Amino acid sequence: MRFDTLSDLKNYKNEISQKQDKGKEIWICGGPGCVANGSMAIAEEFIKALGNKSSSDENTSLWHSIKVLIRPEEKETEKLIRTGITGCMGPCENGPVVHVEPDGLYYQKVTVDDIEGIIGSIKENIPYKAKAMSGLDDKPAEVPSAENIPFLAKQKKIILGKMSTMSPLDLEDYIAHGGYSGLIRALESMAPEEICNEIKASGLRGRGGGGFPTGVKWESCRNSASEMRYVLVNGDEGDPGAFMDRALMEGDPYSVIEGLTIGAYAIGSSEGIIYVRHEYPLAVKRLANAIKNLEEAGLLGTNILGTGFDFHVEICEGGGSFVCGESTALMTSIEGKPGVPRVKYIRSTERGLWESPTVLNNVETWANVPHIITNGSEWFRSIGTENNSGTKVFALVGKVKNTGLVEVPMGTTLRQIIYDIGGGVAQKRPFKAVQTGGPSGGCLPASMLDTPVDFDSLTEAGSMMGSGGMIVMDDRTCMVDIARYFIDFLVEESCGKCVPCREGLKKMQMILHDLTNGKGREGDTKALEDLAEDISDTSLCALGQSAANPVLSTIKYFKEEYIEHEKEHFCRSGVCQGMFRIKIDEEKCKSCGLCSKNCPADTIEKLDSGKYCIKQEGCIRCGACFEVCPFSSVDIVNEVIDDD
């Protein structure tokens, strides 16, 4: 497959769109969650069951075809079944996930024992009931297609749209799913300035967290006089609880590169670099495979599609440091030096990598570009809200029932994401907070659940959009401890270049460690607030400037927990060791014995009354009894108990 001219590619696209009968496709989720759950072994078994050929070589892909009989009503027709692996399909909590096309059916928690059943159901042309994905009321959906599964029905998948129905390895597959329409339109009918204008008009804002208008950045780079210009992909994904960018690079690498190619054409660049964190070897492999295929197909390299446009892409692996995600640090890191931010008196769009004008955008930002160019800025603006157009991908994780990768229009509320899509808090525990924005973001309480998710509303609420981590926390999460967690992270990741960030954060860390170790002193909370202000005001880069957010937002919304840690040395969440005791409320206890069965220290006794009671001297305060009691009869208390 090689395209030397625009018409070559257009003809090819025409040809494949004419092909009507695609047969059936069995897609096995190859996202990180499902792979960890054993999905690769399932894929191998599917292939064995369908034929005998087995192929585990990543680069030749798991594609495979055989003929089987399918029975719609009485007729027997011969169809092709193909099977392959995709990127993350979204419902990670219930993996391994299997998806059957063109019927659009989803199966969850699939094991090798289900393979025969799934293949059989395809032959019969009916859903396979046993592992149908959960519909309403948590019961397996009658017909497990996206519209009947709340987790999927309430999303709007544009960026993630292809990821459940396409091999991340095959270029043909990407093109068959609409890929490269954007580049065709750009090269065929748009001048580079027009593309910048179209992106400006779309209102696209950077998905890496800052929300800077992408078109404005491109235009300013385009207008900087220079022989050489660079376009860069920020795939550093420093947020320690998120995997959106990873999922995209692994699951749909071509769309990121297509976006990058369009951007390069728009700003007049011939060199692109994808900066990927070292911990993502599969993303590197998939991107490298995509680049190789694109070069062979003539979609990267010199004189692309006969238009005279040259563009080369390389991958650069980062060494795994949070601050390297910051734009200037990322560029020094590509230059082979320690990634330390520099003062931005000169913008990177004027003088960036190797002193040349440079555009750096986040993985997801780039992946938006082909859609905007294909469908137009007006279409894009019709999704989301006035100043926040388009969708946003989130890694919805933590104590939420349906953990996974979700995509929603901007302006969707936190409540809709966590409850309608995520199914609420896991194990029906009370909701305490949701964290967005990673280490630069904050925690919002239940009273803020109706906040629309967009750059401006989240900042106003005291958190941040960030790159898309969304961590749900229940009553067993201590907010002071979470602040300590993020400050520990930031102390480790501060590059040390400026004093307020380096020393100020260490001071905050000491106070937070004391607070969570039962050594809090009166005035600690106030001292944290003062330090926070100083660090935010005087740090050089955004790491320091936003480092206090996790502390400030938890003080703002959960002050009572700070005061309890400070004055009473009490942790109501039962997290900070030595700062609480656990007690069964005899009046509420229904004598079910569940706590006793789950106590690792075997220290819960049955009383003569039939009720249960904790012998304190044996209790290691693990909280297991608290979590399992179905009647909320176990309390976390701050009192010395008799036999202590």
Added chain:
Amino acid sequence: MNAEHSELLKEFTAEEVATLDEIIARHKGTPGGLIPVLEEAQVALGYLPASVQKRVAKGLNLPVSRVYGVVTFYSFFTMTPRGRHTIRVCLGTACYVRGGKALAEAIKKEVGISEGETTEDRRFTFESVRCLGACGLGPVVVINDDVHGRMKPSKLTEVLDLYS
């Protein structure tokens, strides 16, 4: 080929040293080549002690201090040898709120070393990582390439016994 070379040979075989030289030669002259060289060298040799850093510095015509600066800045690089098995506990935010902290404490107790250390018998190296993308399985522990999801401190001994 002298004191420095024999220092290298104390820790690595002649083949390993040859591989190192090959890696250096391949990237020589490329701007920004230092990090790729160190990454490949670490994969090939397992760790980057002073002797290796000196060799790299000399080969790429860089001051040793520059190489040392890069090795110590990026968490991926390590200067000490590793154990036969690597235990990595996920302390990403999602795993942390699902009990990752208690798990990390339990591992420390079980193997008797702190984060970043290797046991004396070189059986285990213990590290923490941030988000493996498997948050739905949290808390997660990865041993070598095996992912153990929904881990509990009480299941730990049983799992570690699989790795001798």
